[in-house]
Amino acid sequence: MKLGDLSVGYLYSLQAALRHLGHDADALLRRYRVPPDMLARPLARISIPRFMRLGHAAIQLSGRKDIGLLMGRYSQPSHLGLPGLTAQCAPSLGQAFDVLVRFERLTSQNYRGHSSFHPPATRFYSISPYNNFNLFVVDSALASRRQLAMQLTGGAARLREVHIEFPAPDYADRYESLFGCPVLFEQEHNQLIWEAGSLDLPLIQSAPGTHAQLVELCEQQLQDLTRHRHLRERVEEILSPRLHSQLPELDEVAARLGMAGWTLRRRLKAEAGTRFQNIIDDMRRDLALSYMRDTETALGEIAFLLGFSSPAAFQRAFKRWTGVAPGQYRRQTRQQKPD
Numbered sequence: 001m002k003l004g005d006l007s008v009g010y011l012y013s014l015q016a017a018l019r020h021l022g023h024d025a026d027a028l029l030r031r032y033r034v035p036p037d038m039l040a041r042p043l044a045r046i047s048i049p050r051f052m053r054l055g056h057a058a059i060q061l062s063g064r065k066d067i068g069l070l071m072g073r074y075s076q077p078s079h080l081g082l083p084g085l086t087a088q089c090a091p092s093l094g095q096a097f098d099v100l101v102r103f104e105r106l107t108s109q110n111y112r113g114h115s116s117f118h119p120p121a122t123r124f125y126s127i128s129p130y131n132n133f134n135l136f137v138v139d140s141a142l143a144s145r146r147q148l149a150m151q152l153t154g155g156a157a158r159l160r161e162v163h164i165e166f167p168a169p170d171y172a173d174r175y176e177s178l179f180g181c182p183v184l185f186e187q188e189h190n191q192l193i194w195e196a197g198s199l200d201l202p203l204i205q206s207a208p209g210t211h212a213q214l215v216e217l218c219e220q221q222l223q224d225l226t227r228h229r230h231l232r233e234r235v236e237e238i239l240s241p242r243l244h245s246q247l248p249e250l251d252e253v254a255a256r257l258g259m260a261g262w263t264l265r266r267r268l269k270a271e272a273g274t275r276f277q278n279i280i281d282d283m284r285r286d287l288a289l290s291y292m293r294d295t296e297t298a299l300g301e302i303a304f305l306l307g308f309s310s311p312a313a314f315q316r317a318f319k320r321w322t323g324v325a326p327g328q329y330r331r332q333t334r335q336q337k338p339d
Contacts, residue, residue, distance in 0.1 A: 003290050004110035005045040008038060009079040013144065014058055014067070015039075016074035021062050028057060048110060049294030055136040066171045068136030069178050072143020077151065079144075081107050082221065086214035089207040093153055094199035097122050097145075103218045105225060111240040111287065115141075119199055120160070123191040125241075129301045130166040138164065138190050145192055146179055152203045158195040163187035231257075232272040235264075235279055243283065244305045250276045285321045288314070292326055293333045299326055 011034060018025035026036065032054050038044050046054075058067050077084035083103040087096035094117075101117045108114075113125035124141040127134050142162060149157040159181040168185040175183040179192075238253050248256075253276070254264035268274055274282075284306045291302045303314035318326045 003287065003294065004048045004108070004112070006048060006051060006108035006110075007081055008034065008041070008044045008046055009081055009084075009107060010051065010140075011039065011046070011054070012076070012079045013071040013074040013140065014054065017067060017070040018058055018062060020070070020074070021064065023061055028054070028061060032057070047294065049290070052133045052137065052295065055140075056133045059132075059136065065135075065169065066139065066174045068139025068141075069143045069171075069174055071136075071140040072145075072147045072178070075140075075144035075147045077148060082214065082218055083107060084148075086211060086218055087148070088152060088203070088205050089211035089214060090152075090203055091206050091208055091211065092199065093149055093157055093194075093201045093203065094119060096148075096152055096203060097199070099215065099218070100148075103222060106218065106221055111236075113241040120194045120196065121189075121191045122194070123189050126165055126190065128165055129297075129304065131297065131301070133296055135166060135169060138166070142190060142192060143178060149194075149198070152205070153198075153201045154204045156201050157198040159192055159198075160195045161193045163189055163191045163193065165190050230272065231264075231267055232274065232279060235268070235276070236283060239280060240283060240287075243280075243287070243307045245307070247280065247307065284308075284317070288318055288321070288326075289329075292318075292330045302326075 011029065015025040015029065018028065029035070029039070032050055034046060034054075055067065059065055064070060077088040080087070080100065083100055083106055086103070087099045090096040090099055097117045101115050104114050110125070110127075112127055115125060116123045122145050124138060124145075127137060130138075142164070146159065159179055161181055162175065162179045162183040164175075164183065164185050165187055166185065172183075172185070234257060235253055238256050239247060242248060250264060251261035254261045257264065259267075265276065268276060268279070288302060288306060291297050291305070297305075299314065300311045303311045306314065308314040308317065315326055318329070322329055324332070
């Protein structure tokens with residue numbers, strides 16, 4: 001199990017922001033194994049760890065810690081592929097956001113969760129604990145949603161508040177100038193809260209017939225993407241966002257899948273040759289390896305994210321899985337591969 005991946009379309013705004021600042025965006029992308037032909041390839045994806053490293057490198061190159069906010073200014077509906085074009089044709093802004101949430105898996109897959117729409121709020125999931133590698137992810141997600149609303153409504157949509165989970169960074173003054181409303185830090189969710197009536201606004205490029213046709217295409221693509229998922233993958237998708245909190249019991253997961261607990265137990269044994277607890281253990285191991293190999297996340301943060309009682313407990317488990325301590329594993333893998 002990996003941390004997740006996303007469409008290379010998410011790099012278009014990063015590329016545009018760096019060019020605006022006078023930097024060679026293409027050279028940076030090539031350094032992280034994203035050549036021009038990959039950006040033009042349908043359905044091409046990059047891993048979330050590579051996206052985070054790219055964002056961190058862009059901050060170092062430009063000296064702009066607010067690069068995520070700047071990315072939002074250059075976001076376009078087309079960067080979100082078929083769901084973005086479908087949203088662009090929706091009858092209202094609320095329906096556009098609903099489309100983007102329903103079909104988010106067509107452009108991104110993250111084990112931590114997915115965006116949600118709870119009118120009047122559009123919410124981006126939590127990726128805490130926060131560090132220098134992932135602040136820009138939240139910045140760019142929220143800023144791009146604001147930009148999308150402005151574009152689709154001809155600037156008529158209005159925000160009431162912006163909520164952000166992490167503490168105010170040293171560039172906090174730049175948020176309110178971008179969002180045009182109060183921005184509150186250390187909140188429960190990462191979300192944009194819209195003024196009454198904004199979500200009902202008609203879109204300037206609304207085309208109901210085209211929208212209906214594109215929704216059908218999105219549905220087909222989503223079915224193709226999920227049709228061959230095995231039962232184990234479906235269980236992992238339910239468990240993964242809650243690894244760091246109270247994990248659901250087997251019966252709860254079974255109910256989410258529309259079956260009895262004993263049926264899930266039997267089918268896991270028959271189809272995957274495994275048990276429910278083994279899936280949890282394997283997820284923790286695979287994600288631990290990915291965090292150590294692909295990110296700069298500290299050991300204590302990884303222990304928290306994977307639901308271990310302490311960093312010491314995580315280190316013992318890691319050594320049991322790999323035969324080496326986490327720090328040694330990270331050093332060895334970094335020596336073996338380029339950026």
